[in-house]
Amino acid sequence: MAKHEKFSYGVSPGKGKNYVQLSHDAGVEASAIREILSVTQGRPEIISLAGGLPDSGMFESEKFLSILSDLTHGKCLDHKGRKIEAGDLYQYAPSEGVPFFFETLNAWINKTEDFGTLENENLLVISAAQQGLDLFAKAFIDPCREASVIVGAPTYVAELNVLGGRSGNLEIIGIPLDEKGMQVEQIWDLPKEKLAKCKYIYAVPTFDNPAGTELSEKRRKELIDISNEFGIPIIEDEPYACLRYEGKKLHSIMHYDDIGCTVRLQTFSKMAAPGLRLGYMAGSKELVSRIRVMLQSSTLCASSLNQYMLAEFMRRGWLEQYWAKVIPVYRERMNAMLGAMDEHLTPYGSWVKPKGGLFVWLTLNEINGDALFREAIKKNVAIVGGSSFFPPNSDKKLHNSARLNFSKSNPAELRTAIERLGAACAALDKK
Amino acid sequence: MAKHEKFSYGVSPGKGKNYVQLSHDAGVEASAIREILSVTQGRPEIISLAGGLPDSGMFESEKFLSILSDLTHGKCLDHKGRKIEAGDLYQYAPSEGVPFFFETLNAWINKTEDFGTLENENLLVISAAQQGLDLFAKAFIDPCREASVIVGAPTYVAELNVLGGRSGNLEIIGIPLDEKGMQVEQIWDLPKEKLAKCKYIYAVPTFDNPAGTELSEKRRKELIDISNEFGIPIIEDEPYACLRYEGKKLHSIMHYDDIGCTVRLQTFSKMAAPGLRLGYMAGSKELVSRIRVMLQSSTLCASSLNQYMLAEFMRRGWLEQYWAKVIPVYRERMNAMLGAMDEHLTPYGSWVKPKGGLFVWLTLNEINGDALFREAIKKNVAIVGGSSFFPPNSDKKLHNSARLNFSKSNPAELRTAIERLGAACAALDKK
Numbered sequence: 043m044a045k046h047e048k049f050s051y052g053v054s055p056g057k058g059k060n061y062v063q064l065s066h067d068a069g070v071e072a073s074a075i076r077e078i079l080s081v082t083q084g085r086p087e088i089i090s091l092a093g094g095l096p097d098s099g100m101f102e103s104e105k106f107l108s109i110l111s112d113l114t115h116g117k118c119l120d121h122k123g124r125k126i127e128a129g130d131l132y133q134y135a136p137s138e139g140v141p142f143f144f145e146t147l148n149a150w151i152n153k154t155e156d157f158g159t160l161e162n163e164n165l166l167v168i169s170a171a172q173q174g175l176d177l178f179a180k181a182f183i184d185p186c187r188e189a190s191v192i193v194g195a196p197t198y199v200a201e202l203n204v205l206g207g208r209s210g211n212l213e214i215i216g217i218p219l220d221e222k223g224m225q226v227e228q229i230w231d232l233p234k235e236k237l238a239k240c241k242y243i244y245a246v247p248t249f250d251n252p253a254g255t256e257l258s259e260k261r262r263k264e265l266i267d268i269s270n271e272f273g274i275p276i277i278e279d280e281p282y283a284c285l286r287y288e289g290k291k292l293h294s295i296m297h298y299d300d301i302g303c304t305v306r307l308q309t310f311s312k313m314a315a316p317g318l319r320l321g322y323m324a325g326s327k328e329l330v331s332r333i334r335v336m337l338q339s340s341t342l343c344a345s346s347l348n349q350y351m352l353a354e355f356m357r358r359g360w361l362e363q364y365w366a367k368v369i370p371v372y373r374e375r376m377n378a379m380l381g382a383m384d385e386h387l388t389p390y391g392s393w394v395k396p397k398g399g400l401f402v403w404l405t406l407n408e409i410n411g412d413a414l415f416r417e418a419i420k421k422n423v424a425i426v427g428g429s430s431f432f433p434p435n436s437d438k439k440l441h442n443s444a445r446l447n448f449s450k451s452n453p454a455e456l457r458t459a460i461e462r463l464g465a466a467c468a469a470l471d472k473k
Numbered sequence: 474m475a476k477h478e479k480f481s482y483g484v485s486p487g488k489g490k491n492y493v494q495l496s497h498d499a500g501v502e503a504s505a506i507r508e509i510l511s512v513t514q515g516r517p518e519i520i521s522l523a524g525g526l527p528d529s530g531m532f533e534s535e536k537f538l539s540i541l542s543d544l545t546h547g548k549c550l551d552h553k554g555r556k557i558e559a560g561d562l563y564q565y566a567p568s569e570g571v572p573f574f575f576e577t578l579n580a581w582i583n584k585t586e587d588f589g590t591l592e593n594e595n596l597l598v599i600s601a602a603q604q605g606l607d608l609f610a611k612a613f614i615d616p617c618r619e620a621s622v623i624v625g626a627p628t629y630v631a632e633l634n635v636l637g638g639r640s641g642n643l644e645i646i647g648i649p650l651d652e653k654g655m656q657v658e659q660i661w662d663l664p665k666e667k668l669a670k671c672k673y674i675y676a677v678p679t680f681d682n683p684a685g686t687e688l689s690e691k692r693r694k695e696l697i698d699i700s701n702e703f704g705i706p707i708i709e710d711e712p713y714a715c716l717r718y719e720g721k722k723l724h725s726i727m728h729y730d731d732i733g734c735t736v737r738l739q740t741f742s743k744m745a746a747p748g749l750r751l752g753y754m755a756g757s758k759e760l761v762s763r764i765r766v767m768l769q770s771s772t773l774c775a776s777s778l779n780q781y782m783l784a785e786f787m788r789r790g791w792l793e794q795y796w797a798k799v800i801p802v803y804r805e806r807m808n809a810m811l812g813a814m815d816e817h818l819t820p821y822g823s824w825v826k827p828k829g830g831l832f833v834w835l836t837l838n839e840i841n842g843d844a845l846f847r848e849a850i851k852k853n854v855a856i857v858g859g860s861s862f863f864p865p866n867s868d869k870k871l872h873n874s875a876r877l878n879f880s881k882s883n884p885a886e887l888r889t890a891i892e893r894l895g896a897a898c899a900a901l902d903k904k
Contacts, residue, residue, distance in 0.1 A: 049706065049733040051760050098560030106563070106778075107545045114538045129529030132537070132746035169600060169750075172773045186617035203770045275480065302480040315563035317777035319600075329482045339634045342603045345776050346748035347537075 082424045089459040091446045092424040094251060094400055100368050101315050102360060109354045118354055121145035131350050135343040137334050139167030139322075143349035146356050147322060157296040157306065163327040166334050169344045170321040171279055171309035175204045175244075177336050178277060178305065181329070182241040183208045190215050190236050192243040194224040195440065196403070196431030198251050198279070201244055206434075214433035215240070218440075221394045223250060223257030226264050242275045243268070247295055249282035249399025252431045252445035256397055262295045269303040279307040282399035284365050287373035289397040302326040310352060312400075314361060318348040372400070378453030379446065379460060386464030390471065391442075400449045403428075406442040409470050414444055417466040423459045513855045520890040522877045523855040525682060525831055531799050532746050533791060540785045549785055552576035562781050566774040568765050570598030574780035577787050578753060588727040588737065594758040597765050600775045601752040602710055602740035606635045606675075608767050609708060609736065612760070613672040614639045621646050621667050623674040625655040626871065627834070627862030629682050629710070632675055637865075645864035646671070649871075652825045654681060654688030657695050673706045674699070678726055680713035680830025683862045683876035687828055693726045700734040706760075710738040713830035715796050718804035720828040733757040741783060743831070745792060749779040807833070809884030810877065810891060817895030821902065822873075831880045834859075837873040840901050845875055848897040854890045 082088045112118050114128045120142040130140075138144060144167060152159050168174045183189050188211050193201060195216025205214050215236060217224050224245060229237075245265065247257035257265075269276050278295045296304040305325035310318060323333060337343075355361060379402060380395055387393075391406040404425075406414065411427030418425050428443025446463075448456055513519045543549050545559045551573040561571075569575060575598060583590050599605045614620050619642050624632060626647025636645050646667060648655050655676060660668075676696065678688035688696075700707050709726045727735040736756035741749060754764060768774075786792060810833060811826055818824075822837040835856075837845065842858030849856050859874030877894075879887055 047733050047757055047759075048731070049757055051706070051757065051763070095565055098558065098564045101560050101563035103545050103559035103562060107541055110538055110541050114534050127529065128534035129532050131534060132532035132748040133529045134526055134742070134747040169772045173771065176771045200770065200773065207767065207770050275482070300479070302478050311565070315778075316565040317563035319772065319774070319776045326478050326480055326482065328478075332482070336638065339631065339638050340604065340607045341600045341750065341772065342631065343750070345750045345779055347746075347779065348776055 081419060085422075088419070088422045088424050089451055089455050089462070090424040091448070091451070091456075091459055091463075092426050093450055094447055095450055096312055096316065096368070096400075097371070097449055100364075100371065101317075102355070102364055105355065105360055106315075106351055109351050109358075113350055113354060118350075121149075126350065131347045133346055135167075135346040135349060137338040137343050138162075138165070139344065140346050140349040140353070143167060143353040146353040150356055151322075151324065156293050157299075157324070160324055161327070164324055164330055166323045166330050166337065167344050167349065168307075168321050168323050168337065169319045169341055170311055170316070171281060171307045172200060172204075173337070173341070174305075174307040174321065174323045174333075175201050175277070175279070177333050177340065178242070178307075178323075179204050179208050180336060181333055182275070183212060185211065187211060188239050189213070190240045192217060192229060192232075192240055192274075193433060194219050194245070194250065194253070195433060195436055196252050196428060196443070196445075197244065197433075198246060199430050201279075202431075202433060213239075216433040216436055219250070219253050219255055221255060223247065223253070223255045223261060226257075226261045226268065229268050237272050237274070240272065240274050242277055244277045244279065245295065246279050246281070247283075248280055248292070249285065249396055249401075251282065251399065252401050252426070252428075253394075253403045254396030254399055254401045255394055255403075256289070256292065257295075259292055262293065263298050265295055266298045266300075266303070269299075270301060274303075276304045277307060278304050281309050281312050284313045285369060285372060285400065286398040287369060287376060287396075296324070305329065314352055314355060314364065318345070318352055320344055320348055320352055372449055375448045375451065375453055375456055376402070379448045379456040382457040382460035383446075386460050387467065390464070390467040400447055402446045402448065404444045404446055406444065406467075409442060409467060411441050411444040413470060414463075414466060417470050418463055421462040421466045421469075423462040423466070425463065512850060516853075519850070519853045519855050520882055520886050520893070521855040522879070522882070522887075522890055522894075523857050524881055525878055526881055527743055527747065527799070527831075528802070528880055531795075531802065532748075533786070533795055536786065536791055537746075537782055540782050540789075544781055544785060549781075552580075557781065562778045564777055566598075566777040566780060568769040568774050569593075569596070570775065571777050571780040571784070574598060574784040577784040581787055582753075582755065587724050588730075588755070591755055592758070595755055595761055597754045597761050597768065598775050598780065599738075599752050599754050599768065600750045600772055601742055601747070602712060602738045603631055603635075604768070604772070605736075605738040605752065605754045605764075606632050606708070606710070608764050608771065609673070609738075609754075610635045610639045611767060612764055613706070614643060616642065618642060619670050620644070621671045623648060623660060623663075623671055623705075624864060625650050625676070625681065625684070626864060626867055627683050627859060627874070627876075628675065628864075629677060630861050632710075633862075633864060644670075647864040647867055650681070650684050650686055652686060654678065654684070654686045654692060657688075657692045657699065660699050668703050668705070671703065671705050673708055675708045675710065676726065677710045677712070678714075679711055679723070680716065680827055680832075682713065682830065683832050683857070683859075684825075684834045685827030685830055685832045686825055686834075687720070687723065688726075690723055693724065694729050696726055697729045697731075697734070700730075701732060705734075707735045708738060709735050712740050712743050715744045716800060716803060716831065717829040718800060718807060718827075727755070736760065745783055745786060745795065749776070749783055751775055751779055751783055803831070803880055806879040806882065806884055806887055810879045810887040813888040813891035814877075817891050818898065821895070821898040831878055833877045833879065835875045835877055837875065837898075840873060840898060842872050842875040844901060845894075845897060848901050849894055852893040852897045852900075854893040854897070856894065 118126045190213040192215045309321035415427040426445045429441040513521050547556050549557045621644040623646045740752035846858040857876045860872040
């Protein structure tokens with residue numbers, strides 16, 4: 043409606059008195075991936091390897107419905123053995139989490155994870171890991187001072203968006219990855235002034251997005267040494283660790299942490315369902331308590347309904363059953379894609395076979411990833427060019443890369459998609 | 474666990490190399506209300522008038538369950554007449570909202586509200602109004618510059634928390650309320666330098682929390698004049714407008730807005746259920762588009778499951794049915810409390826009878842609200858002292874006040890609670 047459009051928010055200072063200055067935080071760039079996804083919308087002929095979504099067809103919708111039915115009809119008991127009242131599902135939650143979910147989660151972490159016994163004050167329920175990334179940046183990066191943050195190069199695009207929105211005085215330091223993940227040993231050699239202003243190190247140790255790599259045990263330990271030496275906290279973000287298709291589970295970074303410098307972020311988006319918007323943050327009591335207060339100002343609390351449903355889902359052991367269902371399916375898809383890549387992409391680049399997760403990272407010999415995206419769309423396949431995953435001012439040669447997702451398409455579609463991508467590479471290679 | 478506690482986050486600079494400076498944003502104070510609520514936990518003998526929650530017993534849990542059943546079994550059609558797939562409920566949502574919810578919401582607003590036809594670009598789904606308050610502050614207040622924001626005195630405590638966390642350079646200007654709401658005409662007389670750095674005016678026009686007042690039509694129009702004159706945007710936050718117990722609905726501030734200076738925030742916490750964590754922001758396309766990008770970094774999106782369930786709830790007309798159910802119950806409670814106040818509190822203070830909402834604001838003649846809170850707890854009734862609702866540096870005389878909630882207790886309990894509060898006032902009056 044036109045009447046809402048005459049008031050200018052910070053775009054044209056010449057417009058006179060109806061001019062309002064937006065804060066620099068409002069300048070955050072929309073994710074390139076979002077724009078890429080919009081190109082593919084309403085074009086069913088395009089096979090998309092551009093997303094990063096779990097397969098909707100495999101969510102446990104019947105199980106969640108049966109849980110809501112039992113919760114609504116007083117058939118579920120909470121952690122203290124008391125009947126859960128239907129009305130509680132729809133009420134406000136405490137900022138730290140609904141007690142039933144909070145206690146179920148804490149018990150599950152203590153049983154399942156390798157970072158020892160968490161006390162209640164070490165744990166916070168968040169509206170999925172993204173909220174943790176946002177609040178952590180808010181807690182640690184004073185936008186009015188010089189600061190730096192260390193991330194992988196490449197790294198998770200939404201963490202780059204968080205950092206990009208935080209401050210004009212922030213340097214994002216990208217540490218290159220190899221087949222064993224972030225080359226953390228390079229951090230020792232960073233200039234002292236960059237380390238002195240470094241607020242934290244962001245790591246996705248297991249089946250990195252976008253690189254698909256797993257950080258080696260040696261490097262996990264070394265991250266702790268670096269953190270201890272320079273007094274820099276570590277965010278350990280583990281969205282994909284539950285999706286392991288081969289190899290033995292490694293210890294978490296937090297497992298090696300004796301001083302409490304690690305903060306664990308865990309979303310349930312891949313462990314259960316992204317639509318629930320739930321995750322947790324674990325760390326020192328002091329930090330968790332401060333972030334809880336910030337969360338209260340940010341969203342008050344996560345959805346009670348979703349917390350009750352997920353708690354009961356976990357209590358019934360259905361989380362692990364869900365993983366057991368999706369893992370073979372995703373493994374087959376990954377292998378189908380990797381086989382097709384051997385056949386069609388070998389002349390144009392190289393890749394590390396992932397042991398889990400949702401992505402294969404393609405390093406191209408000569409072709410720019412964004413150019414490949416545009417050529418691939420003409421051939422009805424969508425990918426994400428590598429440039430989206432690197433901090434600003436990265437070496438442009440690194441943009442000869444692309445992220446390929448295999449979780450949304452069946453093996454036949456994936457083979458077709460990779461064949462088309464090979465044709466797109468061939469077309470560019472001739473130019 | 475002790476191992477997480479040795480790493481110090483910004484508290485004791487003397488601790489050597491494991492010292493990390495937290496940003497000033499991390500210094501946000503926990504809400505005093507939270508602390509008050511913790512005093513009352515596990516003490517069933519206390520009747521609490523301290524909260525602000527809808528009555529859990531009245532949420533439409535059976536209706537929500539029937540909706541989830543229909544959604545899961547393919548019995549619901551979206552806005553384009555297509556069958557909704559169960560898997561979509563659990564998938565990521567677009568940042569602006571699940572299309573089915575977004576379109577249902579937009580159509581509902583256009584039919585129900587008085588601010589004209591919204592186009593899609595004017596609308597954004599948020600994780601309840603709190604997220605809107607947080608993102609709006611982030612968009613408008615540059616923490617590295619001088620700024621001011623105008624709020625009511627008293628005003629919503631969680632907006633004060635948002636502003637308190639935003640910046641050390643922010644002046645919060647409180648404009649006193651009378652029985653017709655914020656005395657907006659006083660804004661004209663503010664010093665020019667305060668107006669020049671003013672980023673927005675925050676208003677809860679209908680059944681204010683905590684004051685219970687309704688902003689008069691004259692003042693709504695005057696806010697638009699002020700906004701136009703000084704180029705200051707207005708947030709119109711309307712959590713309680715659906716809970717009207719008497720009187721005719723007034724036009725929204727946005728209705729009088731011809732230049733697009735108003736941003737509407739609307740939570741569904743009182744309109745349907747707080748546990749869903751859903752609301753919307755409506756405003757100019759430019760602003761909404763920027764806030765959408767910030768929302769993406771903050772939480773990615775609101776819960777898909779909850780958006781589908783609420784959309785179908787709205788589509789079936791159950792929102793209005795819910796209001797029709799709760800309004801007579803809350804009206805009866807309010808009247809019971811007001812009757813008891815006439816009987817027991819007349820010597821100690823005065824109050825404006827609200828026409829809706831969840832609160833009565835008690836202005837005390839001589840008694841400090843926090844002192845009354847402490848005395849009242851001894852007599853097994855909990856209230857919130859007025860000091861929580863005023864910006865820092867407000868006139869301490871204003872803290873002779875308290876917020877009384879009537880939505881969680883039945884009439885008999887409310888009469889007992891007010892009788893006890895009268896006894897607490899009497900005890901303090903004698904001192």
